Amino acid sequence: MSLKTFKGGVHPYDGKELSKDKETTKLLPEGDLYFPVSQHIGAPAKPIVQKGDTVLAGQMIAEAGGFVSSPIFSSVSGTVKGIEKCRTSVGDMVDAIVIENDGNYTEAAFDEVEDVTKLSKEEIVEKIKNAGVVGMGGAGFPTHVKLSPKEPDKIEYIIANCAECEPYLTSDYRRMMEEPEKLVAGMKIILQLFDNAKGCFGVEDNKPDAIAKLTELVKDEPRMEVVPLMTKYPQGGERQLIKAVTDREINAKMLPADAGCIVDNVETIVAIYHAVKLGRPLTDRIFTVTGDAVSDPRNFRIKIGTSFSQLLEAAGGLKNPAEKLIAGGPMMGFALFDTNIPTTKTTSALLCMTVDEASKYEETACINCGRCVEACPESLIPSRLADFSQQKRMEEFEKWYGLECIECGSCSFGCPARRPLAQAIKTMKKDALAAKRKK
Amino acid sequence: MDNILHVTSAPHVREKTDTQRIMLYVIISLLPASIFGIYNFGWRALVMIIISIGSCVLSEFCYEKLLHKKITIKDLSAVVTGLLLALNVPHTLPFWMVALGGVFAIIVVKMLFGGLGQNFMNPALGARCFLVISFTGAMTSFTYDGVTGATPLALLKNGESVDVMSMLIGRTGGTIGETSAIALLLGAIILILLGVIDLRIPGTYIITFAIFTLLFGGHGFDLNFLVAEIVGGGLLLGAFFMATDYVTSPITPLGKIIFGIILGVLTGIFRFFGPSAEGVSYAIIFSNLLVPLIEKWTVPRAFGIVKEKKEKKEKGGEKA
Ligand code: SF4
Ligand code: SF4
Numbered sequence: 001m002s003l004k005t006f007k008g009g010v011h012p013y014d015g016k017e018l019s020k021d022k023e024t025t026k027l028l029p030e031g032d033l034y035f036p037v038s039q040h041i042g043a044p045a046k047p048i049v050q051k052g053d054t055v056l057a058g059q060m061i062a063e064a065g066g067f068v069s070s071p072i073f074s075s076v077s078g079t080v081k082g083i084e085k086c087r088t089s090v091g092d093m094v095d096a097i098v099i100e101n102d103g104n105y106t107e108a109a110f111d112e113v114e115d116v117t118k119l120s121k122e123e124i125v126e127k128i129k130n131a132g133v134v135g136m137g138g139a140g141f142p143t144h145v146k147l148s149p150k151e152p153d154k155i156e157y158i159i160a161n162c163a164e165c166e167p168y169l170t171s172d173y174r175r176m177m178e179e180p181e182k183l184v185a186g187m188k189i190i191l192q193l194f195d196n197a198k199g200c201f202g203v204e205d206n207k208p209d210a211i212a213k214l215t216e217l218v219k220d221e222p223r224m225e226v227v228p229l230m231t232k233y234p235q236g237g238e239r240q241l242i243k244a245v246t247d248r249e250i251n252a253k254m255l256p257a258d259a260g261c262i263v264d265n266v267e268t269i270v271a272i273y274h275a276v277k278l279g280r281p282l283t284d285r286i287f288t289v290t291g292d293a294v295s296d297p298r299n300f301r302i303k304i305g306t307s308f309s310q311l312l313e314a315a316g317g318l319k320n321p322a323e324k325l326i327a328g329g330p331m332m333g334f335a336l337f338d339t340n341i342p343t344t345k346t347t348s349a350l351l352c353m354t355v356d357e358a359s360k361y362e363e364t365a366c367i368n369c370g371r372c373v374e375a376c377p378e379s380l381i382p383s384r385l386a387d388f389s390q391q392k393r394m395e396e397f398e399k400w401y402g403l404e405c406i407e408c409g410s411c412s413f414g415c416p417a418r419r420p421l422a423q424a425i426k427t428m429k430k431d432a433l434a435a436k437r438k439k
Numbered sequence: 440m441d442n443i444l445h446v447t448s449a450p451h452v453r454e455k456t457d458t459q460r461i462m463l464y465v466i467i468s469l470l471p472a473s474i475f476g477i478y479n480f481g482w483r484a485l486v487m488i489i490i491s492i493g494s495c496v497l498s499e500f501c502y503e504k505l506l507h508k509k510i511t512i513k514d515l516s517a518v519v520t521g522l523l524l525a526l527n528v529p530h531t532l533p534f535w536m537v538a539l540g541g542v543f544a545i546i547v548v549k550m551l552f553g554g555l556g557q558n559f560m561n562p563a564l565g566a567r568c569f570l571v572i573s574f575t576g577a578m579t580s581f582t583y584d585g586v587t588g589a590t591p592l593a594l595l596k597n598g599e600s601v602d603v604m605s606m607l608i609g610r611t612g613g614t615i616g617e618t619s620a621i622a623l624l625l626g627a628i629i630l631i632l633l634g635v636i637d638l639r640i641p642g643t644y645i646i647t648f649a650i651f652t653l654l655f656g657g658h659g660f661d662l663n664f665l666v667a668e669i670v671g672g673g674l675l676l677g678a679f680f681m682a683t684d685y686v687t688s689p690i691t692p693l694g695k696i697i698f699g700i701i702l703g704v705l706t707g708i709f710r711f712f713g714p715s716a717e718g719v720s721y722a723i724i725f726s727n728l729l730v731p732l733i734e735k736w737t738v739p740r741a742f743g744i745v746k747e748k749k750e751k752k753e754k755g756g757e758k759a
Contacts, residue, residue, distance in 0.1 A: 007742075012452050167452070239742060251743035324445045335446040351451075358453050359445045364514065365556035367458055369685040373692065378742040381690060384734075401741035409450030416458045417556075423448040 003205055005230035006240040008377040010410045012233055012331065014206065015168040018297040019290040024174045026301045027314050028105070033305035034086045034096040034342040035061060035072050040140040042068035047097055053080040056108040057303075058281055061097050064129070070142045070345075071132045074099055075283035075303035077106040089308075089327035089347050090334050096342065099305075110279040121152075121193050124276055131275030132282045132345070137161060137236070137265035138328065140346040143272065146264070147193055149257035155194040156260040159245050160187060160269055162203040162210065163229055163236030166329030169349050171286040172266040174299045176203075176210040183266060184217045184224070186273035190264070191223055197262075199224040200245050206231040233331060234408040238263050240377050252404045267348070282345060289315040291352035293322035302343060308350050309339035323356040331409045361418040372411035372421055378404045382411035382421040389428035394435065397428050405429055458555075461635055462515035468629040469522055469680065471622040476615035480530035484615045490534050492521030494541025495562075502550050516555050520544050523563035526616025526676060527720070528570065529581050536574055540566040560727045561684045564677075564720050571720075583612035592672040592716040595664065603663055606670050613672070620670035627679040639695035640688055640702075641678040645669060647703025655711055674706065677719035687727040694730075694737040701726050701733075 038044040043065035055061060055074045062072040078101045086096040113119060119127075129144035149155060160183065164172040176183060187199040201218070203211050205228045218224040229235050229244050239250055241263060248259040256263050264272070267285055274280040283304055290297035295316025302311065308327070312318070326333040327341070328349055339350070372382035380401055388397040397403075402425060411421040477484045499517040503510050524540055544566035552558040571578045581590050590613050591601040605611055609619025617623075630636050649665060658664040669675070682688060682702055689698050702722050709718025 010454070012450075012454075243742075249743035251741065254743065322444070324447075324451060326451055330449075330451040332449050333451065334449070335444075335451065337444065337446055353451070356445045356447075356451065358451050359447045361453060361457070364458055364511070365554060367461070367516075367556050367685045368688075368690050369461065370690045370692075370695075373690055379739045380741055381738065383690060400738055401744065404741040404744070407449075413450050413452065414454045414456075416454075416456050416461055418453065418457065420448060422450065426448070 003228060003230040004244040005232055005235065006243045006377055008375055008379065008410065009232040009234060009240070010375050010413050011231075012167050012413060014231075015290070015330075016170050016173070016206075018168065018292070019288055019299060020170040020173055022298040024178060024286055024299040024301050025314075027303075027306065027311070029076060029101055029303050029306040030310055031101065031307075032081060033074075033076055033099050033101055033303075034084070034307070035074065035099065035305050036086060036088055036094045036096040036342065036344055037062050037072060038094050039072060039344040039346060040070045040134040040142055042066060042070070042142055044095070045069060045072045047083060049080045049097065051080055051082045054078070055080060055099060057105050058108040058110060058283055060132075060281070061099070068142055068145055070134050071130065071281075072097070073132055073281040073283050075305050076101040077104050078102040087337075087341050088344065089336065089341055091337075112278050113276065116189055116277055117192065119192075119276070124189060124193060127276045127279070128272055131271070131280065133268060133271045133275050134282075134345050135265065136267035136271065136285060136345055136348070138332070138346050138348065143264065143268055146262055147190065149255075149262070151257075152194055153196055154260050155197045155257060155262055157242075157246055157262070158187065158190050158194060158197050158199045159241055159261055159263045160199065160201045161236050161238070161241055161263055161265040162201050162207075162214075163241060164207070164266075165204060165231075165233045165236040166331055166333075167233070168290050168351050169288050169329050170290070171288045171299055171348050173207055173210060175266050175270060175286055176207070176213060179270065180210075180213045180217055182270045182273045184214070184221070185277065186269035186271075187224060188221070189272055189276050190262070190269070194262070197223075201226045202229050202235075202241050202245050203227070204229050204231040204235055233410065234377055234406070236265075237377060237406050237408055239406065285343075285345065285348070287311060287343060287347070288349040290349065291322070291354075293318050293320045293352035293354040295319040304345055305342050307339070308336070308341050308343065311343070311350055312339055312352070318352060320354045322352040322354060324353045324359075326351040326353070331413065332407065363419055364417045366417050366419060369416060371414045371416065375410040375414045377408060377410060378406055380405060382425060383419070385428070386419060386421045386424040389424040394428065394432055398432060403429060403432060458514045458516070462519050464630065464633045464635045465519050465680070466515065466522060468626040468633070468635070469519075469526065469616070471625045472526060472616040472619060472676065473522065475609055475619040475622040476526060476530070479609060479618060480615055484530045486534065487528065487530060487532065487537055487615060488522060488525040491525035491537045491541050492518050494538040495521035495524070495545050498542045498545035499550070502546055511555060514555065517545060520549070520562045523680060524566050527563060527567045527614050527673065528578065529613075530615050531580065531582050532570075532574075532577050536570060536577060540570045543569050556686055558686060559730065560724055561681050561687045564681055564724055567720055568724060581612035588612055590672070590716065591667060592710075595667055595671065596710075596716040601667050601671070603667050603670070606667060617673045617676045620675055623675040623679065627675070630679065630683075636679070636683040639692065640683050640699045643696050643699025644678045644682055644702040644706075645674070647700045648674065648706050651704055651707030652711075655707060657711065668710070672710075672717050673719040677723055678702075682723050682726070687730060689730050689733045689737065691734055691737040691739055693739060694733045697733050697737060698726055698730070701729065
């Protein structure tokens with residue numbers, strides 16, 4: 001049987017062996033912690049604490065700024081020092097609540113639920129919403145919004161995104177190896193919301209042990225299934241994953257729910273479990289520190305808000321000088337100016353590369369070879385789209401479906417002329433969307 | 440530490456293959472045909488290849504030097520053009536003519552249109568046609584084993600019979616690189632295995648031409664004739680090495696197939712209804728001109744798009 005997948009895609013070096021076999025270590029933060037008020041898509045959260053307030057670990061410090069928004073919780077106990085601007089991993093300057101960590105980790109009270117099955121659907125969604133759960137794979141879409149589609153009865157698939165297709169990242173993998181029960185329990189809670197849905201765990205076949213573990217766990221769960229997927233980037237792209245698991249296709253204007261699907265990544269589903277069963281807000285996550293420049297690449301269970309620099313230190317620091325530091329993976333991650341930035345709900349990795357091959361390459365003329373076309377998982381013509389972007393021809397850009405780009409970077413990855421295709425397309429896409437909004 | 444950090448846009452890793460390597464692969468896959476050409480036609484073929492490549496590379500270098508542009512000869516594309524040009528001329532051609540052809544290919548067909556990636560016509564083929572028009576006699580007389588005679592295709596056109604076996608091996612008259620079907624196919628397999636080309640263009644080209652031959656070749660289902668037409672002349676060389684030229688073929692997957700079909704039909708028309716026995720070069724050049732149009736027609740639907748249109752219709756229907 002051929003493995004399930006999508007059309008297009010590329011096979012970058014995966015680098016996962018650096019960190020994948022090491023047990024996750026718990027790491028407690030030091031010093032002041034920064035909590036940006038915008039760690040999700042939608043309205044920023046509104047701070048509800050003031051300078052001088054004492055807070056407990058797990059206490060809400062900013063409330064949701066609307067329906068499409070999410071509250072923020074302190075991950076430590078201590079004193080609020082104020083609100084300051086701070087740089088995030090994507091390079092923006094945002095407001096952040098600064099908390100001086102007292103080092104005691106005194107927790108707020110959480111109400112654990114004895115029997116989750118007794119909760120009503122509304123109660124479950126409410127708990128998820130109040131725990132600040134958002135998509136932790138990077139997008140940061142508030143999970144309670146995702147779980148409130150217009151027609152819940154039409155949802156047929158809950159897809160757990162266990163693909164982890166970005167090279168080097170192993171946090172989801174470690175979670176699946178160490179605490180797969182939580183993932184399955186989280187899935188069970190989501191399934192409680194959707195009577196007609198089946199839970200599918202989509203895992204790339206380069207993680208056979210994770211597939212085995214999950215398969216064993218769901219063997220008595222009639223509504224769950226493990227779906228092994230071909231190892232290919234970007235298998236974990238939402239649209240690509242839906243295609244592979246259900247053979248349904250959605251485009252940029254549609255939501256997964258339009259195809260009867262809801263997709264959540266591993267960390268998010270575990271956070272749902274924590275939120276609903278244990279009553280714990282989202283204050284922890286697994287984070288990968290890796291790359292050939294790192295002394296001891298590994299995963300950490302972190303308190304959200306821990307700074308990148310402390311994480312790097314905890315991994316033994318740099319053994320070689322690094323040319324590039326990336327928040328996230330090598331395909332879609334953001335290059336960093338420095339490591340004085342806080343982790344958030346959506347940051348999953350710090351990748352340190354000794355040599356930055358990619359910026360050494362010189363761009364040459366497009367030879368029209370079509371590799372970008374073959375690689376594009378959205379069936380676009382990246383070379384032309386990049387031309388349109390350079391020539392500022394927005395109309396053609398949209399006609400050639402430029403807005404469908406998922407910014408996966410596969411086109412740039414394979415281009416023999418080393419053109420920064422994805423970058424050019426991203427730029428034009430931003431402009432085009434901005435122009436649309438103006439209208 | 441911080442001052443050496445690179446901050447650039449994702450993706451931060453790249454595939455190893457670059458333009459130079461692709462061109463190197465093309466050169467490697469042309470080696471079987473080149474070596475056979477030298478073996479078949481002798482030292483003149485070797486010198487022809489060297490002069491042709493030299494002329495192309497030098498033209499590119501001088502042009503760029505004079506205009507103070509970046510020197511691009513190390514991308515090896517000029518070497519490919521030179522090699523292809525040499526394989527497309529008879530070994531008896533005066534050397535200065537092939538040198539002139541090289542200059543024409545690079546300066547006129549390639550550089551004046553903006554260099555690699557901008558030309559709409561395959562440089563080697565453009566130069567070949569230029570040579571045929573300028574020096575028809577020298578370009579169309581073929582000597583084999585010291586005897587000037589007709590090529591197998593010309594024999595076929597006159598209704599004479601040919602020995603298919605020697606055509607497969609390549610022991611016939613013709614241009615330096617086109618005679619041996621086996622050497623060309625070997626090269627084609629290398630190209631495909633190295634991932635340089637796929638079968639969309641050459642496959643549809645050859646299949647379309649075969650069907651055209653069966654229908655309009657005037658020989659009905661004559662296997663001998665069919666095979667001779669396919670392996671004869673420049674068809675294999677053209678289909679695998681020149682029609683697949685990235686720059687001058689459509690980038691869209693469907694466009695490649697349409698391109699192949701047009702090539703097959705045109706080659707058939709030129710060969711069976713035109714005055715000459717050959718037709719591949721003109722078919723490719725003519726189709727090169729159609730590429731922008733073909734691409735415009737064949738922009739693939741993006742992932743997930745058709746459904747949306749259907750839905751729109753449904754919604755529209757509901758409203759109406
Ligand atoms: S991969 Fe690069 S060189 Fe090839 S067609 Fe696309 S943009 Fe051009
Ligand atoms: S065009 Fe967009 S979707 Fe297609 S490969 Fe490039 S970045 Fe990915």
